[in-house]
Amino acid sequence: MSFIADKQTLEDMNMLGKYNHHSIFNLFNKVKTTGGEKLLQQMFQTPLTDAELINKRSRTFAYFQSTQITFPCSNEQFGAMENYLSGSIGKFFPGVIIYHASKKLQAAVLRDEEYPKLQNGLQQTIAVLRQCKAFISQFEEKARQKHPFYDELQMVKTILSDPKLEWLNKAQSGQSSLLNTARYDYLLRHTMQQALQTVMDTFYMLDVYLAVANLAREKQWNFATALPNGTNLFTATELRHPNINKAVANPVSFNSDSNLIFLTGANMAGKSTFMKAFGINVYLAHMGFPVAANNMEFSVKQGIYTSINVPDNLDMGLSHFYAEVLRVKKVAEEVSSGKNLVIIFDELFKGTNVKDAYDATLAVTAAFSEYRNCLFIISTHIIEAGEVLKHQSNIQSLYLPTIMNGSVPTYTYQLETGISADRHGMMIIENEGILELLEAQIN
Known part of the structure; x- marks a missing residue:
């Protein structure tokens, strides 16, 4: 059951509006990523009606309020990865090799920009995934015990620890060979595309939790207790x-x-x-x-x-x-x-x-x-x-x-x-x- 608040009510309280500088949404909109902003908008549009879920979310915000954690990536980095992963790629690896060979040839002969952009998107994605993996390791060292966001980060850790991604730490920065570019591209945009979307969604959620928690700490706000x-x-x-x-x-x-x-x-x-x-x-x-x-x-x-x-x-x-x-x-x-x-x-x-x-x-x-x-x-x-x-x-x-x-x-x-x-x-x-x-x- 969704929480009821009609247009008149939302306007009376000035709740919504990304471009309304005095809205309550804008007060909370301190996120780092576009995906985090979309999630924040969704939260504002769909308040909860279950006391247990409300209190669980409050506990998560309160936990991050008590930490001094910063979000590990920039919006530009996450945006580049999102754009890269959203691109289509063939279902079969031999076809992907042919595709990359064709684009590389066009880049050399016709000065086509698509292949360099593809390589750049790949390198940006590799860099972000490395940062996410390093963040989880550092965060676990600081946390030292189970916390309200533990399960979500463990799920990401499991994905990034998949043997198929062992090459992440070994991949060289800069342009890769044609074969390596095709292999990495096929793995990221086909084999593990859904799993990596889960990684991004989790970090968008982390972005919201950290932004709201930091505001709560700055304003010295508190968290309410929901009762049935x-x-x-x-x-x-x-x-x-x-x-x-x-x-x-x-x-x-x-x-x-x-x-x-x-x-x-x-x-x-x-x-x-x-x-x-x-x-x-x-x-x-x-x-x-x-x-x-x-x-x-x-x-x-x-x-x-x-x-x-x-x-x-x-x-x-x-x-x-x-x-x-x-x-x-x-x-x-x-x-x-x-x-x-x-x-x-x-x-x-x-x-x-x-x-x-x-x-x-x-x-x-x-x-x-x-x-x-x-x-x-x-x-x-x-x-x-x-x-x-x-x-x-x-x-x-x-x-x-x-x-x-x-x-x-x-x-x-x-x-x-x-x-x-x-x-x-x-x-x-x-x-x-x-x-x-x-x-x-x-x-």
Whole structure:
């Protein structure tokens, strides 16, 4: 079963995007190889829903976080080997000899570049395979005991120790004779092609593990513990946004008897940032990746839905309010189907009038809260709804305060228990001199 996170959710949390410099993917994209980058993209697109697999991946990252190991090859070297091995070669060795003889003749007579390129690709591949073999030997000396990536590296060691590859350490650098070039080429691109693809795939995986582990060590991030679904537990201390330097941290706690946070606070108090931080860390935790939180434990969920930046759709004739309603309907369908989900709603029904927003926020929040297998964070400016909802035992009323220094608002970004009483909108408008500006233009 795949983890659910639709396009709207991924955009709200800014999860994906190789060319989006502020995406969470780009934050983690410190890999050395193109193959490693593709694997990292795949991991971001397919979070896990099995607690055992999540914890196994986390343990592997944590292990490499504790080491000082560097990836042994460059992207150029691995790219050259990948290009070389992906080329076609005949199934029968005599035909390969004829092919090489033909290409060598063309290179001599017609100055054709294909044969020199083939020889270069062969030499690059030999060099990379030697480096991989040396890396495994050095790594085993450092490890001295079984580790989470042991089986994968042992499989590569077995492949590279195959008697058919004994010549690797003896092969001379530079151009080989026609017969040796043909023999090596046939062995690498036909006889052992699938086995060598396994070697590359394993080192791409190693590339990802080392890159993510190094980032976790640099940022001093930790690894969450995944629990089987059903307990509906989430707890973390010092949870913060991973893409904000020196972000303010907050504790977060949920269980079946306290499964909804009703969040209030002024604009700019940090509500959206807190909710995104929570959602991003939930997503990363299901990937088995490091999280910007301490002591994090979570029951595995089937997916996450957010409604933070819901756009209108003029092409379909949808107003902002109706787009919000359709988003809530979509989430309601998923929740009522029995799925175990994390739901984040920022400013429900802000596209309609205050009375309708109050009634809808109150009714929808109360209805969602009854699904004790899911976790919810719902923010609003309609603090009157919070006064009614705070009497439900499973709803946590939290707010982000505003502190006034005279007429200037400041923000702690630190969660407090209760419902916000901040009403500083007009004061901020006055501080910006908007009314005076308009009056001056009239006069």
